Amino acid sequence: MPDNFADRLLKAIKAKNAPVCVGIDPVYGKLPAEITEHRAMNDETDSEAALDAVLEFCRRAIRIVAPLVPAVKINAAFFERYYWEGIEAYYELIQEASDVGLLVIGDCKRGDIGSTAEMYARSALSDPDFGNLDDMVGPDAITVSSYFGLDGLQPFLDVARDEAKGVFALVRTSNPSADIIQNAKLEGGLTVAEHVAQQVAAWGSDPSLMGSSGYSLLGAVVAPTDADQTVRLRGMLPNAILLVPGFGAQGGTAADIAPCFKSDGTGALISASRSILYAFDEMRYIERFPSEWDKCIEQACKDFIRDVNSVRPN
Amino acid sequence: MPDNFADRLLKAIKAKNAPVCVGIDPVYGKLPAEITEHRAMNDETDSEAALDAVLEFCRRAIRIVAPLVPAVKINAAFFERYYWEGIEAYYELIQEASDVGLLVIGDCKRGDIGSTAEMYARSALSDPDFGNLDDMVGPDAITVSSYFGLDGLQPFLDVARDEAKGVFALVRTSNPSADIIQNAKLEGGLTVAEHVAQQVAAWGSDPSLMGSSGYSLLGAVVAPTDADQTVRLRGMLPNAILLVPGFGAQGGTAADIAPCFKSDGTGALISASRSILYAFDEMRYIERFPSEWDKCIEQACKDFIRDVNSVRPN
Numbered sequence: 162m163p164d165n166f167a168d169r170l171l172k173a174i175k176a177k178n179a180p181v182c183v184g185i186d187p188v189y190g191k192l193p194a195e196i197t198e199h200r201a202m203n204d205e206t207d208s209e210a211a212l213d214a215v216l217e218f219c220r221r222a223i224r225i226v227a228p229l230v231p232a233v234k235i236n237a238a239f240f241e242r243y244y245w246e247g248i249e250a251y252y253e254l255i256q257e258a259s260d261v262g263l264l265v266i267g268d269c270k271r272g273d274i275g276s277t278a279e280m281y282a283r284s285a286l287s288d289p290d291f292g293n294l295d296d297m298v299g300p301d302a303i304t305v306s307s308y309f310g311l312d313g314l315q316p317f318l319d320v321a322r323d324e325a326k327g328v329f330a331l332v333r334t335s336n337p338s339a340d341i342i343q344n345a346k347l348e349g350g351l352t353v354a355e356h357v358a359q360q361v362a363a364w365g366s367d368p369s370l371m372g373s374s375g376y377s378l379l380g381a382v383v384a385p386t387d388a389d390q391t392v393r394l395r396g397m398l399p400n401a402i403l404l405v406p407g408f409g410a411q412g413g414t415a416a417d418i419a420p421c422f423k424s425d426g427t428g429a430l431i432s433a434s435r436s437i438l439y440a441f442d443e444m445r446y447i448e449r450f451p452s453e454w455d456k457c458i459e460q461a462c463k464d465f466i467r468d469v470n471s472v473r474p475n
Numbered sequence: 476m477p478d479n480f481a482d483r484l485l486k487a488i489k490a491k492n493a494p495v496c497v498g499i500d501p502v503y504g505k506l507p508a509e510i511t512e513h514r515a516m517n518d519e520t521d522s523e524a525a526l527d528a529v530l531e532f533c534r535r536a537i538r539i540v541a542p543l544v545p546a547v548k549i550n551a552a553f554f555e556r557y558y559w560e561g562i563e564a565y566y567e568l569i570q571e572a573s574d575v576g577l578l579v580i581g582d583c584k585r586g587d588i589g590s591t592a593e594m595y596a597r598s599a600l601s602d603p604d605f606g607n608l609d610d611m612v613g614p615d616a617i618t619v620s621s622y623f624g625l626d627g628l629q630p631f632l633d634v635a636r637d638e639a640k641g642v643f644a645l646v647r648t649s650n651p652s653a654d655i656i657q658n659a660k661l662e663g664g665l666t667v668a669e670h671v672a673q674q675v676a677a678w679g680s681d682p683s684l685m686g687s688s689g690y691s692l693l694g695a696v697v698a699p700t701d702a703d704q705t706v707r708l709r710g711m712l713p714n715a716i717l718l719v720p721g722f723g724a725q726g727g728t729a730a731d732i733a734p735c736f737k738s739d740g741t742g743a744l745i746s747a748s749r750s751i752l753y754a755f756d757e758m759r760y761i762e763r764f765p766s767e768w769d770k771c772i773e774q775a776c777k778d779f780i781r782d783v784n785s786v787r788p789n
Contacts, residue, residue: 272584292521306622308657347660
């Protein structure tokens, strides 16, 4: 049995000295011409040709970043776009990322109640329990909704505990109109997001979910939209690793993410997607590596790690 | 261009005199022996054999209820359980249900922000825009998360408006531990669920989303867990058709669902899943139709409609 997910993630972050993950959100129209010009992949209106291009790009991107980062976050929506063949590709990528030593977070935002939550926990997080899919693996962790409360989360936590996997519950998202729900003020002064954070902290502190590092396998998705709130959420979630979106293309800066870490420099995994994957569209990388999209991705990933480490307490 | 989804749904409810939908939540272990005893389907540990059985059962169940109800609600989780082949089966069922004249609600609880929400809107709600999938249809409506606020919902609303489809935003769920989040009290006295309901009502009242019936294509998922709250939520959502889970196996009764309707008997679509699909396990149906599982489903569906209509205002 492998270690608790939080322990595994912390160890992997330490080994790479990189508290980050690269988000895999592939969009056909943004892929390097070298890939989409290939005859078999040069048709965006054919789901199979488009998916072949997407998959080829993701495979190469994952191999480029694998030596640098502890984890990738694969965004299920961008594969569901290609229907069932996209789902097959999603699982292929999970396997390939795992094979090159990466932890894999499936960013699928699943959630429901009762027997439906159990089904999602089995399909989206667990390793398959079917004999004919014996060599397949599920992701190491997934993102889930918090809106249903603990019993909606429990099936995911049960799978995570039994299979040494992790769960990141949605607390605060980075989009402009999140405020209307997530920053609504409760009696007593907490915002909805803060109240959710307190619940997630309580749910995650169950001893069966805690790793030896002092972190729980139940983490939280926290976008650093407001510095004061980020400090409060960090304080309310002492046992949670924060999965932090919003860096790079979504507008987040290194200064914004600093308060996501604890004073010892642990406790956060910063995610960047488009700013890494499509670095070959940015002038500062094109100038340095003309026509070498892979080198652009590699350099952007190194810059991302450097930027995050520059504000990380230690 | 077909009519606005709300108009289509109201018309279909009226034609069948049945403000209900049957939830399709298939579990291999509960299927009729007639199906699972079939040699090619008699292996729960093989995902393909198990899925074949599930698909065969769902096809037959859908044909049984098609003359009685206006809509089915197909629960994506129970198909994702079988990975990519399950997704293919999910879309096959959507097509088949559509072919027999049913409206199809994809119960997938999707939600995210920005470009990810756009991807989910395309994959989970839209008819495919790929040339090679030209003869395939998406569901008529889906369930989505409300936690992200309006910009997370907008891509779904855009697809729904453009393709005459519908969206049901999560407001109140039926599980015991939903209270801790959804019934938390805001300053001013509303619960979180009531605040979400007010937002959904505002978002849905955009004229481009409104049908000629006075209902919006943006409906709301409202479980009738508490009679007083149900009355308040109904009042706060004057333009929303409520998709009402919790009837039957989840413990809801006809009396509970009565306040989900407006005084003219419109405005709610009551869903029952297990109490219909597995009626052949209930003594009152077995005694009447021994060894005829299809007749049990048909009778349970008729009883469900009768029970709902008995409390529906008119």
